[in-house]
Amino acid sequence: MKPTDIKNPEYFHQVVDCQYACPAHTPVPEYIRLIAQQRYTDAYMINWESNVFPGVLGRTCDRPCEPACRRGRVEAEPVAICRLKRVAADFKDDITSRLPDIPQEKNGRKVALVGAGPASLTVARDLAPLGYELEIYDEQPIAGGFMRSQIPSFRLPETVLDEEVGYILDMGLTTHLNHYVDSLKGLLDQDYDAIFVGSGAPRGRDLPDLPGRQEGDASIHIGIDWLSNVAFEHIEKIGKRVIVLGGGNTAMDCCRTARRVGGEDVKVIVRSPFESMKASAWEKEDAIHEGIPFVDNHVPLEFVVEDGKLVGMRFEKVSAVFDENGKRSLVPTGEEPVLFPCDEVLVAIGQENAFPWIEKDIGIEFDNWGMPVLNAQTFQSSCAKVFFGGDSAFGPENIITAVAHGHQAAVSIDLFCDGKQVNQRPPPGTNLLSTKMGIHEWSYDNDVTTDVRKIVPLVELTSALQNRTMEVELGFDAQAAFDEAERCLNCDVQTVFTDDKCIECDACVDICPMDCINFIENNDEPELRQSLRVKAVNASQDIYVSGNLETGRVMVKDENVCLHCGLCAERCPTAAWDMQQFFYQVTKAAPLCIK
Amino acid sequence: MTYHRPEFRHPDLPTNDLGYTKKQYEGAISTLCAGCGHDSISAGIIQACFELSIEPHKVAKVSGIGCSSKTPTYFLGSSHGFNSVHGRMPSVATGANLANRELTYIGVSGDGDTASIGMGQFAHVVRRNLNMLYLVENNGCYGLTKGQDSATADVGSMGKKGTPNPFEPIDLCTLALELGATFVARSFSGDKEQLVPLIKAALSHSGFALIDVISPCVTFNNTTTSTKSYEFVREHIEATGKTDFIPVRQEITADYDPGFTQEVTLHDGSVIHLYKEDENLDVHNRLSAIQAIHERKAKGEILTGLLYLDPDCQDLHEIIGSVEKPLRDLDETALCPGNRSLEAINDSLR
Numbered sequence: 001m002k003p004t005d006i007k008n009p010e011y012f013h014q015v016v017d018c019q020y021a022c023p024a025h026t027p028v029p030e031y032i033r034l035i036a037q038q039r040y041t042d043a044y045m046i047n048w049e050s051n052v053f054p055g056v057l058g059r060t061c062d063r064p065c066e067p068a069c070r071r072g073r074v075e076a077e078p079v080a081i082c083r084l085k086r087v088a089a090d091f092k093d094d095i096t097s098r099l100p101d102i103p104q105e106k107n108g109r110k111v112a113l114v115g116a117g118p119a120s121l122t123v124a125r126d127l128a129p130l131g132y133e134l135e136i137y138d139e140q141p142i143a144g145g146f147m148r149s150q151i152p153s154f155r156l157p158e159t160v161l162d163e164e165v166g167y168i169l170d171m172g173l174t175t176h177l178n179h180y181v182d183s184l185k186g187l188l189d190q191d192y193d194a195i196f197v198g199s200g201a202p203r204g205r206d207l208p209d210l211p212g213r214q215e216g217d218a219s220i221h222i223g224i225d226w227l228s229n230v231a232f233e234h235i236e237k238i239g240k241r242v243i244v245l246g247g248g249n250t251a252m253d254c255c256r257t258a259r260r261v262g263g264e265d266v267k268v269i270v271r272s273p274f275e276s277m278k279a280s281a282w283e284k285e286d287a288i289h290e291g292i293p294f295v296d297n298h299v300p301l302e303f304v305v306e307d308g309k310l311v312g313m314r315f316e317k318v319s320a321v322f323d324e325n326g327k328r329s330l331v332p333t334g335e336e337p338v339l340f341p342c343d344e345v346l347v348a349i350g351q352e353n354a355f356p357w358i359e360k361d362i363g364i365e366f367d368n369w370g371m372p373v374l375n376a377q378t379f380q381s382s383c384a385k386v387f388f389g390g391d392s393a394f395g396p397e398n399i400i401t402a403v404a405h406g407h408q409a410a411v412s413i414d415l416f417c418d419g420k421q422v423n424q425r426p427p428p429g430t431n432l433l434s435t436k437m438g439i440h441e442w443s444y445d446n447d448v449t450t451d452v453r454k455i456v457p458l459v460e461l462t463s464a465l466q467n468r469t470m471e472v473e474l475g476f477d478a479q480a481a482f483d484e485a486e487r488c489l490n491c492d493v494q495t496v497f498t499d500d501k502c503i504e505c506d507a508c509v510d511i512c513p514m515d516c517i518n519f520i521e522n523n524d525e526p527e528l529r530q531s532l533r534v535k536a537v538n539a540s541q542d543i544y545v546s547g548n549l550e551t552g553r554v555m556v557k558d559e560n561v562c563l564h565c566g567l568c569a570e571r572c573p574t575a576a577w578d579m580q581q582f583f584y585q586v587t588k589a590a591p592l593c594i595k
Numbered sequence: 596m597t598y599h600r601p602e603f604r605h606p607d608l609p610t611n612d613l614g615y616t617k618k619q620y621e622g623a624i625s626t627l628c629a630g631c632g633h634d635s636i637s638a639g640i641i642q643a644c645f646e647l648s649i650e651p652h653k654v655a656k657v658s659g660i661g662c663s664s665k666t667p668t669y670f671l672g673s674s675h676g677f678n679s680v681h682g683r684m685p686s687v688a689t690g691a692n693l694a695n696r697e698l699t700y701i702g703v704s705g706d707g708d709t710a711s712i713g714m715g716q717f718a719h720v721v722r723r724n725l726n727m728l729y730l731v732e733n734n735g736c737y738g739l740t741k742g743q744d745s746a747t748a749d750v751g752s753m754g755k756k757g758t759p760n761p762f763e764p765i766d767l768c769t770l771a772l773e774l775g776a777t778f779v780a781r782s783f784s785g786d787k788e789q790l791v792p793l794i795k796a797a798l799s800h801s802g803f804a805l806i807d808v809i810s811p812c813v814t815f816n817n818t819t820t821s822t823k824s825y826e827f828v829r830e831h832i833e834a835t836g837k838t839d840f841i842p843v844r845q846e847i848t849a850d851y852d853p854g855f856t857q858e859v860t861l862h863d864g865s866v867i868h869l870y871k872e873d874e875n876l877d878v879h880n881r882l883s884a885i886q887a888i889h890e891r892k893a894k895g896e897i898l899t900g901l902l903y904l905d906p907d908c909q910d911l912h913e914i915i916g917s918v919e920k921p922l923r924d925l926d927e928t929a930l931c932p933g934n935r936s937l938e939a940i941n942d943s944l945r
Contacts, residue, residue, distance in 0.1 A: 074603050439629075440598045448601035503825050504785060505630040505813065510638035514605045534605045551829065565601050573630025573813045 001525050003547040003554075006496065009430040012582040014542060015559050016492045018081055021068035023404035025586045026050040028065055028081055029492040033444060035087055036485035038478070043088035045098055045594045050586070052122050052168075052403050053147070055160040058086025059473065060151050062249075062280060062398040070489050073538075073561055074514075077453040079487045083473075087481040089160070095167075098594055100129035102171045107131035109417045112192040114181050117145020118399045119198030119390025121168045122406025123413065126589040128171035130414060135192075136173050139180035140232070143169060146200055146391075147399060149228035150250065152257045153469040184358045184386070194385045194413045197372075198402070201391035203354040206347060207245075212303030216310035216345070220303065223254045223348030230257055230468070237262040239343025243313055244268045245300060246348035247277030252284065254346040255292045260468040269295045269313075269340065271330060273320050286472070289458075290465065299330060301337055303345065312341040351396050371395065378422040379409040387412055410589040429585035434578050435493055439570070442579055444490050446566040454484040490564045494582045497555055499547040501576035508568035508577055509533075517568060518556045519549070532558055600624045612648035620645045622672040626665070630817075632784030632810030632825075633663055633732045637670040639787050640701065640730075643794035644671060647842065655691055655698045659684040659713060662739050662812075663705030663732035671701075682713025685720035688727055689911075695921040696912050699798060700727035707737050710746040710765045717767075721774040721803055726910040728797045728804050731767055732784075734812035735823035742815025753820035754812075767807045768902055769888055772881050777908040778804035779884065781899045783828055784811065792840040792867075793901060799840070801862040802908045809897065833891055835878075835900030836871035861906050869901055878904050 004011060014020050018028040027046055034043035047054035061082050069078030109132050113120035116138035124134045142148060143165050147156065169175065181187065187195050204222035207213060213220065219239070223246065229235040242263040244255040247270035258266045268287065270277055274296040277284065288294070298315035305311065314337045318330040353371060358364055365373040365382040372381050372388050379387045389405030391397060412422040435443040457474045458464070464472050476484060508517050515533045522528070522545070529536040529543060536543050536558040546555035569577040600621075608616040620641045625634050644654065654674040658664035660681035667676050675698070679687040688702050709717050709731050720729070735748040744752075747767065748760040768779050778800045782790045790808065797804035809828050811817050817824045822831075843864040857878055859867040869878060877883040884903040891898040911917075918925070 074606070447599055448603065450602045503630070503813075503817075504829075505632065505811070505825060506635045506638070506785060506787065507630045510634050511600070511625075513601045513603060515608065516605075534607050534609075537607070550826075561603075561605055563601050563603060567600065570598070571625075571629045571634070573628065 001522060001528055001543075001545045003499075004542070004544045006544075009428060009584060011542065012432070012494050013584045015494060016582065016584070017068040017070050018065035018079075019492070019584065021064045022051075023064065023401045024051045024407065025404075025584065026065075027492065027583060027585070029488055029490050030583065031088060032079070032081070032084055032485045032488040033490070035084055036445065036482055038482075040088050040091035041093045041095060041098070044092040044095060047085055047088055048095070048167075049594045051400060052125055052406075053118060053164045053399065054085050055089035055164050056147055056156060057399060058082060058084075058089050059156050059160070060147070061085070061400055064400070070491055070561065071487060074489070074563065075450075075452075080453055080456070080476075080484050083456050083476060084481060084484055087476050090475050091478065091481075099167060100590065100594065102128050103131040105131065106133050109133065109193045110135070110191060111413060112187050112190070112195045113137065114187070114195065114197045115145055115199035115390070115392070116140070116143035116175070116177070117198055117200055117390060117402065118147060119392075119402040119406045119409070120145070120196060121165060122403045123196045123198070123389065123410045124171065124173055125168045126407060126410035127413065128168070128173065129590045134171075134173045135176060137176045137179050137181045139178065141178050143175065143177065145198075146224075149231050150224050150253065152227065152231070152253050154256070154260065154464065154467075154472050155253070157469070157471050180357075182357045184364070185362050188362060188383075188385075192385070193417050194387065196409055196413065197386065197388045197392050198390045198406070199355075199392045201351045201353045201396040203352050204347065205350040205352060207300060207349070210300055210302060212305045212310075215305040215308065216303040219310035219344045221344065221346050223250045223346050224351055226346055227253055227257060230261065235261070239263070241265045241342045242267075242344050242346065243340055243342045244346045244348060246270060246350070247272055247279055247296075248348065248350065249279045249283050250351070251346075251348035252279045252287045254348045255287055256290055257468065258346065259290055259292065259465055267293045267295055267340070269298050269300075269315065271297070271299045271318070273297055276320070276328075290461065295340070297330070298338065299332075304339065310343065310345065312339050313345060314339050353392060353395060355392075375423070377408065377425070378412040379405060380412055380416070380422055385416065407586060407588050411587055414589040426587050428587050429583075429591065431583040432494070432496070432580045434580050436569070436575075436578060442493075442566055444493050444579075444581065445486070446490070446493075446564070446579070448489065448563050448565050449486045451483055451487055453487070454480045492582050493564050493566070493579050495544075495557065495562060495564070495568060496578050496580045497544070497546050497557070498576050498578070499549060499555070501574045502546075502549055502555065503574055503576075504549055504551055504553070505573060507571040507573065511567045511571045513565065513567065514561045514563055516558050516560075516562045518558075519551075519553045520556060521552075522548070522554045528556060529558075532556060534558070536560060598624065611645055613650065615645065615648075617641060617645045619673065620651060620671055622667070622669045625669045627662060627669075628738075628814045630813035631662070632734065632808075632812070633666050634669065635784040635787065636730065636732055636790070636808055636810055637666050639784075639790045639794055641670045642787070642791050643798060646791070647795055647798060649699060649798070653698055654701060656701050656703065657684050657688045657691065658703045659705075659708040661705040661708045661737075662734075663703055663810075664708055666732065667701070667703055682708050682711070682716055684708070684713065685716040685725070685729075689720060689723070689725055692725055692727065692911070693917070694923045696726070696917070697921050700725075701798075702727050702729045704729065704731050706731065706733045706735060706745040706747040710767060718774055721771050721776045721805070723911045724775070724777055724803045724908060724914065726801050726803070726912070728794070728806070730794070730797075731805070731807045732810040733767070733807055733823070734810050734816055735821065736812050736816040738812045738815055742812065749822040752822040753818065754816040755818055756815070759820075766888065766892075767805065769885050771805045772885050772903055776805050776903070777802040777905040779903040780805070780901045781807045781809070781897070783809045783832055783899055785825055785829065786832075786899075789834060789838065789900060792838045795840040795842075796838065796861070796867045796901065796904075799842070799861050799863055799865045800904070800906070802905070802910045809899075828897060831896050833896045833898050834872055835876055835887065835898060835902060836869045836873070838901050839868040839870070841866040841868065859904055859906055867901065867904070878902065
């Protein structure tokens with residue numbers, strides 16, 4: 001193998017599993033260290049710079065970082081990264097003085113933002129400090145998009161959302177609320193230099209052909225619309241017996257909301273087996289904790305309507321069968337269909353994009369699935385001045401993905417408005433700095449605790465179910481936050497090896513608790529992976545290979561379960577190993593967004 | 596500031612016949628200088644004991660004084676141990692072995708502890724063929740007292756102090772061969788591929804097994820002018836051959852070229868295979884071993900690997916005809932048979 005090119009920032013970036021897995025690449029270990037130091041405001045600002053909505057995401061994020069967390073490969077559970085983010089938001093001081101200055105004198109460029117959800121707000125946050133004039137449109141009376149309409153307040157209090165949306169609206173945006181944009185052509189005809197479409201995936205899937213759908217319509221609701229109506233207080237209650245169809249996170253929000261607005265017998269009925277439901281494991285747990293039963297392997301057959309009133313739903317029982325390619329099909333078991341009586345049904349079986357307001361003849365190309373044709377890196381559409389992001393770009397995802405799109409779209413818009421090539425993007429910001437302070441002393445806490453993951457305390461169940469807006473999770477207190485932060489393995493503190501300093505004394509090999517380090521004959525990667533002290537079987541994790549050493553061998557380190565404990569560097573007599581803190585900041589339109 | 600070894604180990608660590616991973620053979624974290632050869636030897640002992648599936652509680656570690664003699668703390672944390680007086684480890688080992696012959700004895704000593712203050716004790720434990728591994732961590736200097744030349748430093752070798760050593764060195768391997776040692780090997784802390792099989796063979800040998808391991812002192816004797824530095828040893832090392840240790844019950848699968856291979860079956864049935872570099876060396880012949888060492892030395896080279904082995908030797912217990920049962924397991928009536936027995940003995944002498 002060739003020596004690893006550690007000058008390429010993407011190498012060490014991949015070692016920081018959590019940050020790499022995060023669509024916005026938030027510097028997770030850095031803010032967790034700041035939390036441990038009780039520097040909550042600094043921790044918050046690192047987040048705010050990267051993901052714009054730390055308080056919201058600290059409660060609602062899909063947390064792709066946690067399954068990626070190295071700790072989960074070393075012991076049972078990853079670090080509670082998401083809930084630590086909330087700690088930063090909960091305990092921070094007033095941050096207004098640290099927000100970017102917004103120039104009084106504008107740069108003469110005007111951008112329209114369609115939809116006031118996380119994608120558009122991120123674009124606005126990134127462009128406002130550069131002096132852009134920004135106009136944001138949304139059909140709802142308040143900004144926030146699906147963070148407001150679809151995430152129930154018992155998971156995300158309105159005050160938290162208002163605060164973080166407010167930081168952006170206060171940057172001098174012009175808001176056009178209660179304003180449904182019904183024509184993109186209309187916007188193109190105005191004097192905007194660029195238009196960003198962040199209108200989400202607003203259409204909930206229905207079961208239009210299922211018998212009884214028409215007759216029972218008054219008692220059958222589309223999940224996301226119903227949640228939105230509850231959020232904006234158009235709906236205040238639901239029948240006692242409720243069936244929620246679907247197995248995703250929207251279904252979880254529907255069933256838990258239903259429990260709080262009058263539903264007593266609420267159950268989730270889903271086609272697939274429980275294990276393969278799309279909802280996040282923790283959201284399923286939360287619903288189960290609230291006494292909501294899950295009925296899996298049941299495919300809806302019909303809405304049963306008697307005397308014009310919905311009385312129940314009939315289902316066919318199925319079981320999941322996998323063919324030799326691993327493709328799943330749901331095969332009826334042949335048992336009698338089952339009737340579940342109910343008063344109302346919430347249909348939460350997915351959502352899709354809809355662009356009825358975009359004219360077909362204005363140069364925006366759509367693919368066969370009705371999605372805009374975009375450059376995946378620049379988010380530019382086939383009409384050069386129109387950019388897409390969030391759920392409206394590539395279909396329904398989540399908040400953090402929308403934020404990541406927003407950052408990149410803002411970079412593109414800025415380049416475009418400057419008359420530059422949008423695909424010639426500035427590099428990410430990186431830094432690599434030694435943490436050595438003494439023989440056994442590092443500027444990070446290198447001790448590895450064996451503490452297990454802390455559980456977030458909850459409000460007592462009965463009172464939680466009586467109030468739709470009471471936040472269920474209480475969040476970590478300072479002590480629990482510290483303990484949990486200490487579980488972080490500091491994967492951003494990199495093990496950096498310098499070939500020509502090494503005397504091959506084996507001290508690092510002998511001390512490494514995880515047997516990561518090897519001095520062996522070089523070979524091709526597959527053979528090398530097999531010949532290590534412990535075979536490097538996790539192909540998603542790189543092996544770090546040095547140049548040739550004095551004996552003709554090379555150093556090979558399997559990054560997979562390295563604890564970043566620094567013992568290799570402590571036991572190295574020649575400082576051939578050093579622990580260096582790596583900082584990676586995604587390319588953004590405004591390079592310094594915080595003070 | 597922390598100096599702890601984390602509790603976590605690689606989740607895919609292999610287990611041995613006892614179901615243990617290497618972790619069960621570890622000791623406390625080392626407090627020796629970073630890069631000390633001794634730490635590699637400790638790791639070699641851990642690896643060898645793990646691979647031999649030795650039960651840690653059936654091992655006794657004994658040592659004297661010095662950097663080397665601190666190391667038993669850093670391996671086999673669940674084993675018995677005795678850190679004795681300077682140069683007196685052989686006495687303690689002899690006493691312990693006589694009391695309980697069922698344990699595996701690992702003696703760790705240094706060049707000072709063996710070749711200077713402990714020379715007398717070393718000579719006698721060799722000639723008594725006490726069943727133990729006697730491992731010398733040989734760095735050619737007194738590291739614990741700031742690096743003065745030891746009795747194994749070569750003439751002209753110069754450590755950090757900057758004065759060439761004027762005295763002739765003691766070669767512990769030829770000395771042990773002279774004294775009748777039944778297993779003699781030399782190795783290098785920087786070559787675990789050679790060291791680990793030698794430790795395994797030595798632990799399986801029933802009799803006295805000396806391994807003289809050159810173990811550079813990074814702090815005081817790793818200079819370019821020292822003959823016990825990593826660099827010098829790597830440049831001048833020559834091996835008698837590659838040693839393979841095959842434990843009892845394991846089938847021999849490799850093909851060996853008979854001209855260059857010497858196979859030795861140990862007392863317990865395990866087999867040592869030596870793929871020889873030097874056709875003339877016969878590991879059953881003391882003279883051959885001594886000659887090979889001297890020839891290499893004359894060329895300025897350091898001969899390592901298995902040098903001599905007598906698998907059919909009699910250890911101390913066999914020589915003195917002690918009881919099969921460990922003395923510590925004998926009850927009072929067996930140990931003190933009483934007046935009648937004494938009279939019987941006295942009568943037999945009249």
